[in-house]
Amino acid sequence: MPSSVGFRPVKTKRAFEEVCDQIRSEIQAGRIAAGDKLPSERDLAEQLQVSRATVREAFRTLEIGGVLTLQKGVKGGAVVMQGDVRPINQTISDLLSLGGLSLADYTEARKCLQKEIIRLACERATEEDFAALEANIAQTRGMTSESQIEDRTALTLQFYALLAQATKNKAMEILMSAVTEPLAYYIKQIGVDRSWDVAASRTKVVQHLRQRDTQSAIDEMISHMERLHAYMLSRTPTNQN
Amino acid sequence: MPSSVGFRPVKTKRAFEEVCDQIRSEIQAGRIAAGDKLPSERDLAEQLQVSRATVREAFRTLEIGGVLTLQKGVKGGAVVMQGDVRPINQTISDLLSLGGLSLADYTEARKCLQKEIIRLACERATEEDFAALEANIAQTRGMTSESQIEDRTALTLQFYALLAQATKNKAMEILMSAVTEPLAYYIKQIGVDRSWDVAASRTKVVQHLRQRDTQSAIDEMISHMERLHAYMLSRTPTNQN
DNA sequence: GACACCAAATGGTAGAACCAATAAGTCAAC
DNA sequence: GTTGACTTATTGGTTCTACCATTTGGTGTC
Numbered sequence: 001m002p003s004s005v006g007f008r009p010v011k012t013k014r015a016f017e018e019v020c021d022q023i024r025s026e027i028q029a030g031r032i033a034a035g036d037k038l039p040s041e042r043d044l045a046e047q048l049q050v051s052r053a054t055v056r057e058a059f060r061t062l063e064i065g066g067v068l069t070l071q072k073g074v075k076g077g078a079v080v081m082q083g084d085v086r087p088i089n090q091t092i093s094d095l096l097s098l099g100g101l102s103l104a105d106y107t108e109a110r111k112c113l114q115k116e117i118i119r120l121a122c123e124r125a126t127e128e129d130f131a132a133l134e135a136n137i138a139q140t141r142g143m144t145s146e147s148q149i150e151d152r153t154a155l156t157l158q159f160y161a162l163l164a165q166a167t168k169n170k171a172m173e174i175l176m177s178a179v180t181e182p183l184a185y186y187i188k189q190i191g192v193d194r195s196w197d198v199a200a201s202r203t204k205v206v207q208h209l210r211q212r213d214t215q216s217a218i219d220e221m222i223s224h225m226e227r228l229h230a231y232m233l234s235r236t237p238t239n240q241n
Numbered sequence: 242m243p244s245s246v247g248f249r250p251v252k253t254k255r256a257f258e259e260v261c262d263q264i265r266s267e268i269q270a271g272r273i274a275a276g277d278k279l280p281s282e283r284d285l286a287e288q289l290q291v292s293r294a295t296v297r298e299a300f301r302t303l304e305i306g307g308v309l310t311l312q313k314g315v316k317g318g319a320v321v322m323q324g325d326v327r328p329i330n331q332t333i334s335d336l337l338s339l340g341g342l343s344l345a346d347y348t349e350a351r352k353c354l355q356k357e358i359i360r361l362a363c364e365r366a367t368e369e370d371f372a373a374l375e376a377n378i379a380q381t382r383g384m385t386s387e388s389q390i391e392d393r394t395a396l397t398l399q400f401y402a403l404l405a406q407a408t409k410n411k412a413m414e415i416l417m418s419a420v421t422e423p424l425a426y427y428i429k430q431i432g433v434d435r436s437w438d439v440a441a442s443r444t445k446v447v448q449h450l451r452q453r454d455t456q457s458a459i460d461e462m463i464s465h466m467e468r469l470h471a472y473m474l475s476r477t478p479t480n481q482n
Numbered sequence: 483g484a485c486a487c488c489a490a491a492t493g494g495t496a497g498a499a500c501c502a503a504t505a506a507g508t509c510a511a512c
Numbered sequence: 513g514t515t516g517a518c519t520t521a522t523t524g525g526t527t528c529t530a531c532c533a534t535t536t537g538g539t540g541t542c
Contacts, residue, residue: 012503014525016301028338028426040492051527053294056493057301060257064302065328067335073535074491083332083341087306088419091328094308097269100324101411109412112361116353170342171350175416178329185269253534255494281523292496297524314504315522 015050019058022048027067027080038068038078085174089181096182103186107229110179114163114225115218117176118205121166122214129166133206136162141199153187159202166209190235196227256291260299263289268308268321279309279319326415330422337423344427348470351420355401355466356459358417359446362407363455370407374447377403382440394428400443407450431476437468 026032038044041059045052059078062068066084071077095101121129140155157180164176201224208217267273279285282300286293300319303309307325312318336342362370381396398421405417442465449458 016525024335024338027335034339034341042492053528054526057298057525059493060298060301061305064305065332065335067339070493071535072491072493072533074489075536076492076534078493081339081341083336083339085332085336087332088329091306091324091326091332092415094265094268094306095324095326095415097265098275098308098322098324100275100322101415105410105412108410109416112357112413113354113416116357120353169346169349171346171420172353174333174336174342175350175354175419178416178419179412257494283523286496294497295495298494300524311524312504313502313522313524315520316505317503317523319524 015054016057016061019044019048019050019055020061023058023062024067032080034080034082036080038080040077085177088174088178092178093182093185096185103233106179106182107225107232110229111222111225113172113175113179114160114221117164117167117172118209118218118221119214120169120172121163122209122212122217124168125166125209129162130206130210132162133159133166133202133209137199137202137206140202149187149192152192153184156187156198157181157184186232190232198224256295257298257302260285260289260291260296261302264299264303265308273321275321275323277321279321281318326418329415329419333419334423334426337426344474347420347423348466348473351470352463352466354413354416354420355404355462358405358408358413359450359459359462360455361410361413362404363450363453363458365409366407366450370403371447371451373403374400374407374443374450378440378443378447381443390428390433393433394425397428397439398422398425427473431473439465 023032023038032038039047041052041055045055048055059068059070062078063070064087066081066087068078069081071079092101092106096103096106136155136159140152140159143152143155160176160180161173164173167173201220204220205217205224208214208220264273264279273279280288282293282296286296289296300309300311303319304311305328307322307328309319310322312320333342333347337344337347377396377400381393381400384393384396401417401421402414405414408414442461445461446458446465449455449461
């Protein structure tokens with residue numbers, strides 16, 4: 001028998017998947033938009049001739065995907081959102097912890113993306129962006145005690161988020177958060193490298209941005225990140241697949 | 242009252258979320274790894290003192306996230322995977338159709354990422370990569386009939402995926418698929434621009450790659466994409482938020 | 483008018499039952 | 513001995529019912 005006649009493994013579609021598809025179709029067709037409220041679980045179950053548990057699993061799927069929010073109480077229900085970025089970050093984190101993605105590859109991608117972010121930000125950043133970045137750095141300088149690692153990490157993530165915002169491109173923000181948020185997981189695990197002054201480096205980056213000096217900003221940022229990544233890689237002998 | 246005393250909206254953690262967190266914790270701690278099988282829904286429900294429906298919703302969440310696969314039958318059950326990229330693509334698609342992401346931003350990010358992909362591929366692509374790319378182009382040339390739009394689209398996605406593979410960086414592959422797969426949705430909606438020869442352009446790109454001529458490869462690729470994006474933008478007067 | 487209480491709607495959870503698919507074992511027929 | 517049909521146990525998929533917890537709005541009492 002020929003090896004590839006076109007046979008493919010059958011995939012039996014489950015009921016809740018059908019419900020998901022129907023809802024997504026309504027959204028893509030424009031018949032349901034962000035802000036609309038779907039029928040209650042009980043009503044939709046009756047309309048679709050399925051059990052409430054099935055509708056729930058569909059709602060759960062869409063909720064995890066950032067498409068719906070579920071709220072209790074009368075006047076509550078399933079409301080369509082504008083989508084959410086967090087599912088992406090969660091998936092990247094899962095890929096990292098499950099070994100589907102190596103830390104080396106991850107950090108390289110981070111550098112690649114950061115370069116483009118800086119480039120766009122250098123073109124488009126406004127005075128408000130600079131002010132926000134500098135405020136963030138100032139706050140970071142204020143946190144020197146060891147007990148504030150959580151807050152410092154939050155500020156670090158915010159710094160990268162602010163950079164991404166300066167690109168005025170939502171897609172870049174999303175990608176940036178996808179490759180930045182998982183950092184928090186590592187920082188919490190391996191601790192922070194306190195042997196150098198990150199605030200100083202970030203200040204330089206912002207200065208270069210102000211002067212619209214793309215190359216200098218990129219160089220400073222990349223060397224900043226390479227130092228961080230070297231530290232992270234040295235602290236995680238495992239997971240080097 | 243001061244406006245920002247640090248009050249945060251309470252989030253009542255639902256039971257299935259707690260179950261999810263426990264499983265994810267086990268994974269991050271290394272006590273569960275890819276390939277392992279979790280207890281059956283019934284057993285786990287009993288262990289965790291929750292109902293089976295709760296365990297199911299947790300499993301569903303992790304399955305959608307690409308962490309688990311569920312299989313029926315004896316010797317079936319919930320098996321831990323290495324993670325999956327599809328959730329990311331799904332989320333990007335949702336963001337596009339829900340208006341959380343504009344087509345303009347999306348396409349710009351696509352260009353930014355593609356530049357880096359080409360740059361890395363130019364350094365690292367092997368003869369096997371070139372051969373695969375050329376085989377893909379040859380197949381594309383073979384499909385000229387109108388009825389093969391589906392197959393042509395699949396080949397287009399594969400072309401970009403092969404480019405990403407040539408970077409030898411899994412993270413770049415993931416990001417590339419995230420910004421490429423949603424294209425299929427648009428192509429199916431608005432049809433293909435048949436006024437020019439995409440195969441010729443792609444051939445040039447591969448030729449430049451072979452010569453390790455990064456800049457020429459990028460230039461060719463970017464002009465290729467800008468043409469496609471202009472076509473897409475001209476065909477979608479809505480969703481321009 | 484302010485406050486306490488009640489009622490309805492809705493998501494969240496529990497528990498039981500049954501269906502459907504899967505894998506393994508058993509056994510008869512050839 | 514191998515094939516194929518049958519049985520059986522396990523497990524996810526689905527349904528159904530009941531109840532809990534929260535939210536909103538109304539109602540009554542002070």
